[in-house]
Amino acid sequence: MPEPAPESERFLSAVEQRLPFADDERAEIVDELRVHLADCSEALRNAGMDPIEADRMAVDRLGSAEGLADELTRARRDPTRLLAAAGSGVWGVARGGVWGGLVGFGVVMVAAVALTVANNAAFRFLGADGYSWDPVTNAILGMAVLDIAALVAGRVVTPTVAARAGFTGRVVRRVTIPLGAAILLAYALLIWSGPLNWPAVVVLMSLPLWWIAGAWQTRPLRLGFPRRLAVGLVLTLVASVLASLVIGPGEFQVAGLSSVGSFDPGYGRMAAPPPGDLTKGLGSGVSTAGDYVELSLDVADRGQLAGWSDLRVEAWRGIAPITGAGAAQGPELDPSETAPFLTGPVVWSAAGTSPDGNSTWSYSSPWPPNAATLSGALLMNHSPGVSWAWVAITGIAPDGARYLLSEVSGNQVYFSGTALDWFEAVLAGR
Amino acid sequence: MDRSQLLKGTTALLILGVLKDGELYGYEIAQRIRERSGAFIDPGEGWLYPALHRLEKHGALQASWRDGGLGPRRRYYRITEGGLRTFNAQSAEWEQFARSVRLVTAQPANA
Numbered sequence: 176m177p178e179p180a181p182e183s184e185r186f187l188s189a190v191e192q193r194l195p196f197a198d199d200e201r202a203e204i205v206d207e208l209r210v211h212l213a214d215c216s217e218a219l220r221n222a223g224m225d226p227i228e229a230d231r232m233a234v235d236r237l238g239s240a241e242g243l244a245d246e247l248t249r250a251r252r253d254p255t256r257l258l259a260a261a262g263s264g265v266w267g268v269a270r271g272g273v274w275g276g277l278v279g280f281g282v283v284m285v286a287a288v289a290l291t292v293a294n295n296a297a298f299r300f301l302g303a304d305g306y307s308w309d310p311v312t313n314a315i316l317g318m319a320v321l322d323i324a325a326l327v328a329g330r331v332v333t334p335t336v337a338a339r340a341g342f343t344g345r346v347v348r349r350v351t352i353p354l355g356a357a358i359l360l361a362y363a364l365l366i367w368s369g370p371l372n373w374p375a376v377v378v379l380m381s382l383p384l385w386w387i388a389g390a391w392q393t394r395p396l397r398l399g400f401p402r403r404l405a406v407g408l409v410l411t412l413v414a415s416v417l418a419s420l421v422i423g424p425g426e427f428q429v430a431g432l433s434s435v436g437s438f439d440p441g442y443g444r445m446a447a448p449p450p451g452d453l454t455k456g457l458g459s460g461v462s463t464a465g466d467y468v469e470l471s472l473d474v475a476d477r478g479q480l481a482g483w484s485d486l487r488v489e490a491w492r493g494i495a496p497i498t499g500a501g502a503a504q505g506p507e508l509d510p511s512e513t514a515p516f517l518t519g520p521v522v523w524s525a526a527g528t529s530p531d532g533n534s535t536w537s538y539s540s541p542w543p544p545n546a547a548t549l550s551g552a553l554l555m556n557h558s559p560g561v562s563w564a565w566v567a568i569t570g571i572a573p574d575g576a577r578y579l580l581s582e583v584s585g586n587q588v589y590f591s592g593t594a595l596d597w598f599e600a601v602l603a604g605r
Numbered sequence: 606m607d608r609s610q611l612l613k614g615t616t617a618l619l620i621l622g623v624l625k626d627g628e629l630y631g632y633e634i635a636q637r638i639r640e641r642s643g644a645f646i647d648p649g650e651g652w653l654y655p656a657l658h659r660l661e662k663h664g665a666l667q668a669s670w671r672d673g674g675l676g677p678r679r680r681y682y683r684i685t686e687g688g689l690r691t692f693n694a695q696s697a698e699w700e701q702f703a704r705s706v707r708l709v710t711a712q713p714a715n716a
Binding site for chain 1: 630631632636649650651652654655656658659662670677678679680
């Protein structure tokens, strides 16, 4: 290869920068031009021209670097390249997505371990409120992995498609950004389904933004082993494990109904306790069926509730248990609530069975002649902002007061569905 | 008359015309055109490489890199069967066009 001259090299560098092709293709074009310039320059020198002047003249004969690069670009474009670009774009998304997903998974898992250890430390030494790892938190961690995967996939796709199609990254991103963002927006809004709260919705709906941030970049990205990141993650993990050995395991006690003890959770505000003459004949149970919480009330003599009206199953908003060190306290009825956030009808069925035929098993057989079972179900996972709910069957007695008929069941609940379901529920005021 | 305008419509014909006699690399093609045209066609080489790459893309040429012994590696172009057919068609068309132009310009002014 002839020794490159400064003017030629500047020219070739300008052409190379403007060619929107893959590295190997670009290098081949520039090599061909380099040989041409050397040949031309040599011929001019042999004709008696000064070397510097010969180099400049050789460059001049090729015209402007920009013009030549643009002409070469146009000459090499064709529909098959666009097809190949679409294919390489899909491959780039898959490669970037998998790479980003794996890296994201590592980052999120190590961050989760570190945060858990920090949380344990805060709980043990500072008396801070403990944080229970719930399904929504797990969902957010999963979403964070998706976000990182979308960022890397977007980061890979624009330069990959540009190199294959023979267009600049700035042109290609006009397609990759809206296309990918629209697909991810649809996925985030309509397809992803699971536990949600406001932070989870924000993380989920940010998915297209991560893609945009990645696809905006036009420089090629080489996906190799992220050595520095891997070292950082391993060090963080080791530090977390060592710290947890010093701190000790977490001691979170999420108090349930059985551990409430003398603590008054405030059921009294739901309704008055059942009248004394009723309690002997009543037995209630709670079960979950899919997303429903089903309450049943076995009544020894259906005539006991003659004259009662507005029998219903109802759910009241609760507040999460307080789990500060040494101050565990059960979940309670939200003091600001004055009415149930959800009510549903109840129906009578044969004693010991719910309307769908399942056994309620809350009353010993044989059943008295007039025994019957009252059941009702509530869809508990479609109310944004409710993390604890108290559910009971109530009714209005002939004296006009509402009474609790079943035991009050405490349930940790979370919204589950798509982001669209979430927004619909919020707009509907649920 | 602006020769570069004339050149635009005949680049493929010129390139295929010199390559039908054997394979050449870019600089040689430019030189051969210059020599054969008696230095009449010598507008610089900015047009040459885009035209070569376009012809290659359309299948009229095949290109291959070859070591040049003591010299640098060069990209040689060879005309294909399709390129030869294109050359024959364009050449005939050009002859017809040139003949027509001559007929028009040879008419006496008072005819």
